[in-house]
Amino acid sequence: MAKVQSAASAIEIELKEARQAVAFYTRRIEDLEDILATLASIDAPSTTSRGKGAGKKAATKTQTAKPAASSSKGARSTKLPPTGKDFWPGLLTDTPQSSAQVFKAALAALRIRPNPEDRKKLSQRMANALSTLAKNGEINAEGDRRTRLYSRKSA
The missing domain is CATH 1.10.10 (Arc Repressor Mutant, subunit A)
Structure with missing residues (x-):
């Protein structure tokens, strides 16, 4: 009987950890989708103003520099x-x-x-x-x- 209770307790703990992991990854997915949407809105004007061969290094710099700025009072406040x-x-x-x-x-x-x-x-x-x-x-x-x-x- 003690083994059954011990197994049930271990499964409850594992279930709790699994639920926490699901909640974590659900929040993570939502955050990543928000970031991706922000990057898409930031990157859209910059790619249209450049020519076809305008260099990928410049585009990469704007992508890495802009997310920090977007977390301030930038594009996300408009939502x-x-x-x-x-x-x-x-x-x-x-x-x-x-x-x-x-x-x-x-x-x-x-x-x-x-x-x-x-x-x-x-x-x-x-x-x-x-x-x-x-x-x-x-x-x-x-x-x-x-x-x-x-x-x-x-x-």
Whole structure:
């Protein structure tokens, strides 16, 4: 009986490690696809402006130099969709929610996986919109500062 429990325990550990590996490689694939898309968008204008025999060394240099620049506020920030005044109240429910919950709802509604710069930009948009909507009386806001909870205005 002890051997069966030991084998089951070993299999559970192996299964846990396999699931972690799958999660790691899934994230890795998504990251690599994002990088590849960024490289394709960076490389596209540079190859069209050059002639047919413009030298591969120059193209290689731009490919290796650009990814570092694209991780800053470059091409990836443009993927953030617009969020107007009407977007934020639609995320609120009748039960009060924290700003973190509203932010998670926004990510789900936009169906994006933002990089840190885009996350910061979206968070600033949300804070500004929620503050303005609360001041105008279009949504309910209770509490103060970090404990503030937002909800839809009762009709």
